[in-house]
Amino acid sequence: MTRTLVYSAALVAFIAATALTISSISSPNWISYSVSTGTSIIRDRYGLHLHCTTTTPLTPPTTSDSDGSLRSPYPGMPGCVHFPDENQCKGAEKQFCTKWRTTGFLMSFATVAELVTVVGFLVIMSGGRVKREQGGWRILGGLMGVTAGIQFFALSIVAYVFDHDDLFNVPGFRLDSSWYLCMGSAVIGILCAIGLAISAFVLPPEGGYEFLLDVDREREREALVRREGEGDEIGGQHQGV
8 A cells, every 4th residue: 555545545534524523513412302291302402502402292293273274294393592692601600601612612623623634635645755755644643633632622521511510410411413423533533643654654655666776777877887987997008008
């Protein structure tokens, strides 16, 4: 396997990791709670910027309302509001608001860092063998490591809030899909960085064998030139005698 293939595989994997990060931010599924009332299931979903409440009837009604209109037979009436709102950022809830908004900022920053890393991949891969061999893997590995560190920090904040804040102190709350998507993105980034570092030390230089052959040919040419020069010098000495 050449380093070009390693960089290409790492780029594809990291683009997938970036997609996971964007999905985790856009989907309000970091922490969720479901409860059954007997006739319906109410689900609360908390995202970095939205709080959504969904009510799903267990037996969707098809009878008419008192005003004569037909009820929708489709379960679920999702409604989302901005989260956390200003009322949740006052008094005792101010610390929660600060932590949650910090998580949102960190994830946005991580997304920007991932996009910069993707651009770095393209620049280094198009820059030729020298950039890939000399310092490309260090730059990309550093960017991916920093990005993963930011994501792990954001994950730890959400996990801490989930375990300690009164808002989620009711049995039934759980870390949901967005939290795990972010975790997967961070792990993929770390694996890509490790893969590039290993390839830098294990794989031979690109065109390394051809380079050695060129060196041998050059040495043979130099030796031939020296022999010819020595032969001319000896011939000149004989003529002088």
